[in-house]
């Protein structure tokens with residue numbers, strides 16, 4: 001059996017719609033082994049929305065690899081141990097896709113290169129901003145081209161923390177993409193190009209004082225925040241508590257605030273604020289560091305059946 005550990009991820013990071021994302025230290029484990037016949041999928045904790053047949057996202061990702069390399073297991077057992085909350089904007093689908101591709105490549109003899117796996121994952125997800133950090137870790141700037149992903153990975157220092165607010169409701173990426181406008185105004189495009197560029201420079205040079213300005217967005221948040229009644233309250237309480245910027249995580253509904261040093265004081269301020277204001281949803285709150293490793297092998301016992 002092969003066990004693969006794959007991180008959660010947060011896409012967009014404010015202005016970088018579909019091109020910036022970071023892996024986070026919150027993980028799913030995907031255990032796979034070849035069996036004599038059939039497909040057996042188990043999951044813990046279980047969730048009715050997790051398919052146990054060929055429609056399972058991990059299986060579908062694995063199958064893209066088997067089709068690509070022309071090797072198929074006789075049968076397959078997949079066990080999923082899920083820590084990443086589903087459909088909350090923390091890259092649960094990208095973890096399934098990148099982790100499934102990574103596991104299938106190991107099971108089928110490691111024929112694909114890292115670049116090929118990154119491309120397959122981005123193509124399947126439709127954009128590379130979750131799948132690439134889930135595959136290789138770090139904070140990634142990435143663009144999906146015709147046959148490859150062009151990307152740069154930045155190793156995030158432990159000093160930068162990601163305060164994650166997760167509500168008790170789901171918002172599917174598909175729905176949150178469908179409500180976006182087909183066209184945007186030229187001035188809004190200019191607004192975002194400036195902020196995304198500033199963000200990349202600020203993050204890589206450690207100039208965190210620029211982050212409150214650099215995390216502003218006009219491409220997706222103004223439309224999506226209407227689906228998240230507490231959005232402004234959470235962003236404002238984070239900034240008042242000392243965050244260096246706060247934004248929607250991926251397609252939402254989770255919200256992330258960036259925190260530099262003094263994160264214990266920030267955490268205390270946020271807990272006090274959460275206890276004292278009225279919110280429409282219940283929000284879980286946790287402080288995470290970036291994961292700089294991406295998908296990794298957790299353990300390998302035997303791989304595939306003898307042929």
Ligand SMILES: Nc1ncnc2c1ncn2[C@@H]1O[C@H](COP(=O)(O)OP(=O)(O)OP(=O)(O)O)[C@@H](O)[C@H]1O
Pocket residue numbers: 009010011028049050051056057058080082085086087088089090091092093094096130171172173174249250251252
């Ligand atoms: N552990 C899992 N096992 C199987 N399928 C999963 C698992 N986690 C997520 N999925 C699938 O992915 C879907 C959620 O994907 P979606 O893109 O809507 O949200 P997300 O990836 O959590 O958020 P975002 O892309 O904004 O970060 C679920 O409905 C389910 O079909």
Ligand SMILES: N[C@@H](CCO)C(=O)O
Pocket residue numbers: 011012017018019127129130173176177220250251
């Ligand atoms: N960039 C994507 C991330 C969600 O998967 C979006 O915002 O729709």
